[in-house]
Amino acid sequence: MFDYIIIGAGPGGLGLAYRLKTKDNKIGIIENDKWGGTCPNYGCDPTKMMMAVVEAKSRVEQLKGQGISGELNIDWKGLKSRKLNITDPYEKSTFTGLKNAGIETIYGSAAFNDQGELEVEGKTYQAKTYIIATGSRPRLLDIDGKEFLKTSNDFLALEEFPTQISFLGSGPISLELAQIAKAAGSDVTIISRKKARVAHFDEEMGQEFINYLKAQGIKFIEDISVNKVEKVADGFLLTDGTDFEHKTDLVIAGVGRQPNSDKLNLEKVGVETDAKGIKVNEYLQTSNSKIYAMGDVLSKNQPHLTPVSSFEGAYLGENLVKDEPQKIAYPAIPTIIFGTAKLAEVGHLAGEGIHTKTLDLSSWYTYKRINDPLAKLKVALNEKREIVGASTVSSVADEVINLINILIQQKMILADVEKMIFTYPTVASDLEYFY
Numbered sequence: 084m085f086d087y088i089i090i091g092a093g094p095g096g097l098g099l100a101y102r103l104k105t106k107d108n109k110i111g112i113i114e115n116d117k118w119g120g121t122c123p124n125y126g127c128d129p130t131k132m133m134m135a136v137v138e139a140k141s142r143v144e145q146l147k148g149q150g151i152s153g154e155l156n157i158d159w160k161g162l163k164s165r166k167l168n169i170t171d172p173y174e175k176s177t178f179t180g181l182k183n184a185g186i187e188t189i190y191g192s193a194a195f196n197d198q199g200e201l202e203v204e205g206k207t208y209q210a211k212t213y214i215i216a217t218g219s220r221p222r223l224l225d226i227d228g229k230e231f232l233k234t235s236n237d238f239l240a241l242e243e244f245p246t247q248i249s250f251l252g253s254g255p256i257s258l259e260l261a262q263i264a265k266a267a268g269s270d271v272t273i274i275s276r277k278k279a280r281v282a283h284f285d286e287e288m289g290q291e292f293i294n295y296l297k298a299q300g301i302k303f304i305e306d307i308s309v310n311k312v313e314k315v316a317d318g319f320l321l322t323d324g325t326d327f328e329h330k331t332d333l334v335i336a337g338v339g340r341q342p343n344s345d346k347l348n349l350e351k352v353g354v355e356t357d358a359k360g361i362k363v364n365e366y367l368q369t370s371n372s373k374i375y376a377m378g379d380v381l382s383k384n385q386p387h388l389t390p391v392s393s394f395e396g397a398y399l400g401e402n403l404v405k406d407e408p409q410k411i412a413y414p415a416i417p418t419i420i421f422g423t424a425k426l427a428e429v430g431h432l433a434g435e436g437i438h439t440k441t442l443d444l445s446s447w448y449t450y451k452r453i454n455d456p457l458a459k460l461k462v463a464l465n466e467k468r469e470i471v472g473a474s475t476v477s478s479v480a481d482e483v484i485n486l487i488n489i490l491i492q493q494k495m496i497l498a499d500v501e502k503m504i505f506t507y508p509t510v511a512s513d514l515e516y517f518y
Contacts, residue, residue, distance in 0.1 A: 091217040130235075262423060284428050442516075444460055460473060
């Protein structure tokens with residue numbers, strides 16, 4: 084009998100396992116794919132390792148003719164090799180770390196049985212408390228020829244890069260991978276069911292980001308619902324049942340992800356779900372009092388992001404052992420789409436007593452120094468003159484949004500920022516001018 088069994092060894096589940104183990108509990112953790120989960124093996128880490136090279140090339144090109152000359156090219160095999168060398172050892176080190184910590188590792192697909200126990204590869208396991216942290220997987224469209232669709236996982240594993248790549252959907256996955264594909268020399272097209280926009284981001288800043296991608300040579304085909312993928316002699320033919328036809332060498336489905344909750348037999352243990360995942364209360368407890376859930380498998384309003392999963396794991400690590408647990412309280416959560424220009428957002432940009440202003444930062448010295456072609460910020464302030472939200476696009480938007488997140492969390496006003504001295508010229512030295 085385990086004290087806790089965690090189903091899923093991604094960043095959130097791993098963090099929770101280590102926290103609970105420090106309380107001298109008997110912990111088991113189950114994984115049916117790579118130890119470490121999606122982020123380090125298939126998601127954030129591999130793509131960002133590749134994107135770093137793409138960003139470096141872009142930085143140099145922005146300064147060509149200003150003391151820099153010559154041509155740079157992205158080598159896909161070298162890009163992939165860099166990714167493999169950095170990220171591949173993580174699975175082994177994750178497994179070794181669990182073993183060294185005395186956490187029992189169980190490999191295989193888990194499902195609950197009629198007795199409320201877990202079955203994994205023919206063996207039965209029992210625990211006082213179960214935590215589901217199974218994450219999500221790429222969602223495929225249910226259309227004719229769906230067997231020809233590839234996912235982001237397939238993209239990262241490509242041996243050779245095709246001449247033409249098409250992405251279905253204009254979500255973050257498509258927008259990031261499209262930039263890598265374009266930099267690697269492919270002709271890239273993004274096909275969206277509606278007008279191309281960046282969901283869950285400010286519309287104005289999102290449009291600036293899409294316009295930037297178009298200027299980089301990424302094609303957008305809008306208001307098209309592809310309903311068939313057909314294998315033809317020289318690639319694939321995409322059609323919509325009317326007069327739309329599009330030929331390409333490779334089709335990537337970038338239409339979001341779906342929760343890994345459908346094969347756990349949750350109905351046998353009375354755990355409620357909906358189309359977005361597992362339903363939980365303010366303690367991350369499911370409708371079965373012995374079962375909790377966290378991370379991307381949840382049906383929740385918060386973004387499905389690795390840092391959010393880690394935050395939830397840290398919360399459960401403290402609250403599962405408390406006599407009087409506290410409700411989870413999420414802080415402001417920054418979100419970002421990486422690229423040669425990055426789109427980032429935090430907080431809220433609308434509400435009673437909130438006003439916004441949009442700043443063109445391209446002439447500010449911080450951005451002129453690196454010759455950034457696009458640098459804009461929309462910032463929201465409340466009646467107390469505290470920053471409560473921001474959306475920004477630039478090559479350093481990741482740094483800007485994290486600093487603004489601190490201003491939001493600490494409820495800092497201009498007078499607080501003016502008491503601080505920052506190195507210049509940096510994005511931090513610009514903060515006082517955002518108020």
